[in-house]
Amino acid sequence: MSDLIRMNASDLVEAMNAGQVSSVEITQAHLDRIAAVDGDVHAFLHVNSKGALDAAAAVDAQRADGQSLSALAGVPLGLKDILASKGLPTTCGSKMLEGWIPPYDATVVTKLRDAGIPILGKTNMDEFAMGSSTEHSAYGPTHNPWDLERIPGGSGGGSSACLAAFEAPLAIGSDTGGSIRQPAAVTGTVGVKPTYGGVSRYGVVALASSLDQVGPCARNVLDTALLHSVIAGHDPRDSTSINKPVPDVVGAARRGDVKGMKIGVVRELSGEGFQAGVQTRFDETVTLLEGLGAEVIEVSCPNFPHALAAYYLILPSECSSNLAKFDGIRFGLRVGDDGSKSVEQVMSETRAAGFGPEVIRRIMLGTYALSAGYYDAYYGQAQKIRTLIAQDFDKAFAQVDVLISPTAPTTAFKIGEKMADPVSMYLNDVATIPVNLAGLPGMSLPIGLATEDNLPVGLQIMAPAMADDRLYNVGAAIERELLSKWGGPIWAQAPELAGA
């Protein structure tokens, strides 16, 4: 078992079942890798060495005892720092929550612990999940393992980078406008935003409650499906949680058969703004799907060009309300409380000191969009466009089983390149936002490297609500063909990190 850190999660489980390796050994190998390379990558904000090894030892004992275990028992994981984890710091990438230790676990974290999944640590993210590059983290950016001068995507850049750097075989992300899928695309990894309500939001720090969804990340489709099935399902503590059976995502990931399926290419998610090398890989994938017996047709979603603008009104509006809880009263930072100042003065000083510039911009934008005199023109109008986008999807899914597009318009850009221009940063999310607005599931998986920069390109697959299994079926079919074409996984083409 020489290269534990490069193995798939499903293979690690087989090796543990066969008695060839223990969870403690696997977990230690990943902790060693973190120690070796995370100084360069900075995927982790907090490393949970003892907790992870204790959990691994407990699983090893249960396995030795012949107890029935979950499909991922003993495989360690990186947890996005947006999920409350009892006894582990949870900062959300913000100074506002520096040093805060939650007194309870998010439901997803409870499910991970119950499944015997050791938590290696908390992964870096844009502050309160606002960003597409992880540069808005108050604790410094994460670096893309494919090129350390480039961004790993955002907001979940820590979760995508820890996978691409072999610091973890599994990770958890959250996706409000693309924060799982865009990081997956630019790091050559797989990420899924489940159907809204498919995974509990209890204990997840809210950005925009009508858009947020937690989801699985891994280096291949099957591992992503296995993790999806661990975290999904109804939760009485989340009133927006869907009380229906979880789609058979693992079965779909093992099947991977698109013969006879109808697949729609979204006309509006191509052309201007999309990098040539991204478009080339996408077009090749269309040919590949046709070769596998799928019928690929072009579909128009005429309101998608307005999705970005609607999103950047809806999201700030919801976040300006959600982030009101960070007021320096019950938990987190408090600044300026010298006994002479009023509660409002202390709140205002605390929020100015605790929030970074992007968070402040979005709170003020939301406050503006919701204020009297502007509400109908901005927030109200954006909500109507949201309806039009959901209707575009309804019409498209009357014709096809899934929709596809490039996940992100470009490959990973350079750190610092877009920081001065918030609007150009927002354009990264142009293809990922529509499914969030409609509450639908979406996947990103790697489909090759762009010829002009040798950086990973992601394909996005979109499906109707509660048809998450279709993402895995189509993703697995594409992945199988590409692995055979490449002669191995995409990451075999990535440069070695110096720390290794």
Added chain:
Amino acid sequence: MTAISREEVAHLAHLARINIADDQLEHFAKQLDAILDAVAQVSQVDTADVPAMSHPIPMTNVFREDIPVASLAPGAALAGAPAVEDSRFRVPRILDEE
């Protein structure tokens, strides 16, 4: 075209309870202006007769049985508080001096 003023930014910052230094107001005004310019295209979309959508799934009230369950112990609830006094959150003064 939106041209958000310094004074408006100061007002928004007050509503949002965020102290913004005077020398930062201009900076935020320019950035908010650029963002509002970009999102103003929503006004060009014809939405006559289109209902507003606030949420992706139709929301109805969700009820559960009224059964007592364990809650956080006071010590755990207060463990992350910036200031504590007599097993309670200690807050800055909430009334004006006069």
